[in-house]
Amino acid sequence: MNAGADIATTTVTMVDALNLALRDSMTEDENVVVFGEDVGVLGGVFRVTSGLTETFGKDRCFDMPIAEAGIMGVAIGMTALGLRPVVEMQFDAFGYPAMEQMFSHLAKLRNRTEGRWPVPIVVRVPYGGGIGAVEHHSDSSEAYFAQTPGLKVYTPATVGDAYTLLREAIAQDDPVIFFEPKRLYWEKAELPVPEAAEAVPGRAVIRREGEDATLITYGPSLSVCLAAAKAAAAEGYDVGVIDLRSVVPFDEGTAADALARTGRGIVVHESAGYCGVGAEITARLTELCFDILEAPIQRVTGRDIPYPPPHLEHHHLPSVSRILDALADIL
Amino acid sequence: MNDRTETTLDGYWTPPTALTLVALRNGLRAMIIGRRLDRQASNLAKQGYLTVYPSSLGQEACQVAAAQALGPDDWLFPTYRDSVAMFTHRIDPVKVLTMLRGDWHCGFDPKAHRCAPHSTPLATHCAHAVGLAMASVKKGEKRVAMALCGDGATSEGDFHEALNIAAVFKAPVVFFVQHNGYAISTPSRRQFRAKSLADKAIGYGIRGEKVDGNDFVATISVLRDAVEHARNGFGPVLVEARTYRVSPHTNADDPDRYRNRSEAEPWLEHDPIARLTEYLTAQGRLARDTLRDIEDAAEELAADLRRRVMIPPEADPARLFAHVYADPPPHLQEQRIAVLSEEYVA
Incomplete structure (x- = not known):
């Protein structure tokens, strides 16, 4: 992984940019925690969380049992005490068991409690096809979430946006379903990751x-x-x-x-x-x-x-x- | 009955449980008041002042013990049938019933009261309790989360996932199952084959307890032990309290279609309020005046509840849009303006 100082001058992949966004957010706010399936020592099946456990410790980035609904539910409970979880659904279609938690609680808890219990959670979802994968590793499920009031739905198309949009998603108080186009994970960009977030969500x-x-x-x-x-x-x-x-x-x-x-x-x-x-x-x-x-x-x-x-x-x-x-x- | 199902536990919390007379009297008082408010809520539902009310009649020992077993920083995660636990947890009854009044989905500040909104979906809130407990550990706090559910909810995948995750992380959670015999119309023999729900703890490698849920003294003893076990880092506890749902599922239910009325008789004989009253009276620890004072207080609270629930809630359409997002997308802002400017014609 490239260090923050180098990244302005080196070529990075979208995976690197996402990793850096997580690092920068975790450094900035100790309430940011990262968890999911195989995101710890392995660094995620796509390596987006590579090295985070090493840098931030096992209580900031950790593996969960294979239980997507449970992972989502745990994240929601954590927000009651002020944590800001970033959870990874390993593949688009593997996130479906968590949909009840996302639709019935993640999307609605702020409204249900009239703003008293915000749920600042980012759900990272590697999505889309074009990588020659099996049936359940290629879905694009953004419309389901876009149809659910209370959720925001972001998706970067460039290496630079991967960084700025993820930073923005983590910093805000609304829950964001963050769709990462997995066929772009290994796209490289000469473009340095911008220091200040230039992408404004909601602005095409x-x-x-x-x-x-x-x-x-x-x-x-x-x-x-x-x-x-x-x-x-x-x-x-x-x-x-x-x-x-x-x-x-x-x-x-x-x-x-x-x-x-x-x-x-x-x-x-x-x-x-x-x-x-x-x-x-x-x-x-x-x-x-x-x-x-x-x-x-x-x-x-x-x-x-x-x-x-x-x-x-x-x-x-x-x-x-x-x-x-x-x-x-x-x- | 108090069958301990000890398994491959790393440790076991055996605190010196000493229930004081004050604790028992407080329990009795809360059960009598809870039952009276519960009856008032059922009546208000029948009269159309609440959209629906799921009563916990007969389950007062569980309801009160759940709330009274918690410490001052601990959290309660209730279901729709746990209004009496929420009254006992010192939330204004009108605010507890806000959801059932059709006023708003939750009427109280969950953080101020350390109580999640009633969960209508089954078992999903069990994972929320685990998350809160894990966050508490991460922050170096000593909070315990207590998740309430019924026997029907134990069939849900979220129940299993929550218990398993809590076990893996040794999260300070008490899962308190009020096994009341029915999930709407489906009897518990159609929910699980296990001899006891507490036995399920064995599979998760956690402590499991079974208790007579109509015995207040036993129930609060077991729950207090469970809470302190969890608080002291020994991991989650699954507590099954055997009780009976004396009332219909809600006022909209018709139990005559699926069970015989005679079935309730043995449970009515083991009514939790009668049992504790009898015990304290036999011990010479409950004066007739004290009992009358409690009943008077209950009447007063029930009357107050009726008076306040009957005041029609303010229906402000601006509330529909105020908290959907912290930072709402433009199309919601358009709709908000449209709703505020339209004249409603039924």
Whole structure:
């Protein structure tokens, strides 16, 4: 692991950036505790928590029995005495046993107690496919959480955002489901991890300016969208890309401003399209921008099927060619 | 009965339990007041002043002992049937009943009262108790968390996960199961095959105790021991109190569909209040005047409860949005403004 001082000048992976965010948060606030399955000595199956037990001790970063609902429930109980737990669900689909705790308590305890019992918990979830993994290691479940009032849903698409968004998630008092695109874990960035958090959750960022159409995306689909925009440019189309960075809150202003210029938009994400995040974004932007839209907002998403086996997943995931096809329909 | 199921424990706390006369009188007083308030709440539910009320009639020894076994820094994690424990834990009865009044989900400050809101989902709060206990240890405090649940909740996965995690971390938690025979209509023989729920402690490597939950003296003795065992670092304790749910599940339930009325008779003969009253009277430790004073106080509190519950709660729609988030997303702010400006037509 790179030390904080070096990181400004070295290439880091998203895993390194997340690890540093945890370190910096734990150093800053002794109430921050990290736990989950295999996060201690091993450092997590993706090594995001590598070395934290060594640095901060077994009472700050520790392994739990394999009991996701119990892990989530324990985290909630800890907040009564002021701790700020960051828990890891080992894989997207392994987090499902904890959903009752998240939906019935994590999301609702602040409201239930009229602000007297806040639950500042971050649930880190490695998510998404494209890594040739088995059925239960590839899900994108952000829509379930986005549908649950009381939760925030963040997802970084770049190494820099991985650091700043996680720091921000840990520092705030609302519970955050933090989706880490596992196919980007080993992405490297020359980009130094910013010292001060520049990402403001709720504020989308324009990753590429464009005058002809706007791609609206987040997390693992950002790189696909950027590649599609590049391919479209080769064909003479100027396509912009917006990275939402957080699904809840949804920064509709940035997206609507871009649509006001292009009149054409496509929402892109890996999770299922039916009743998905893209459906909400499309509906809201249509309400806001109906008069200026040149074409119906399109969606390029994962198919409405259970996650496919690795040899078939390219048919499921949004791809450059599917995005170009959708652009061809509206341009 | 007090079957200790000692297993591969690292240690065993055997404190010098000496119940004072004052403790027994306090127990009796809280049971009489608790039962009276419980009856008042049932009546208020039937009259429409509470949306529903799950009574703990017949379980007063468990309810009162749970609250009175705790020390001044300890936390209670109750279920929907544990209102009497919460009254005994010195929370204003109106605030305890806030959820059941339909006023708000929780009417009191959990941190100020060291009491979690009633848990409606079964057993999920057991893990919260473990988390609080683990946080207490991390902070170098000596708090104990007591999680209450019924026999039905022991079938839930969260119950198992909570006990297992508490055992692994030696968390200072007492899991107090009021085995009252029914989960709504399902009898406990359809919940588990174990001879005793306390036996389940063996599987977790923790201390398990079984006690007659209609015997206040036995129940508070066992619970006090359990609390001090947990507090002194010997790990969690599972306590099973055998009792009986004399009342329906709630005022909306019809127990005639699933059990014979005669079934309650032996339990009524072992009524916890009658037993303690009889014991203290036989010992010459309870004057008739004292009993009358307690009953008068109970009447007064019940009347006060009725008076205050009958005042219609203020229904302020701004509350709907005030605490969903510390920092609400923009779409909630829009909806808040919309709700505040709309005129409600039923």
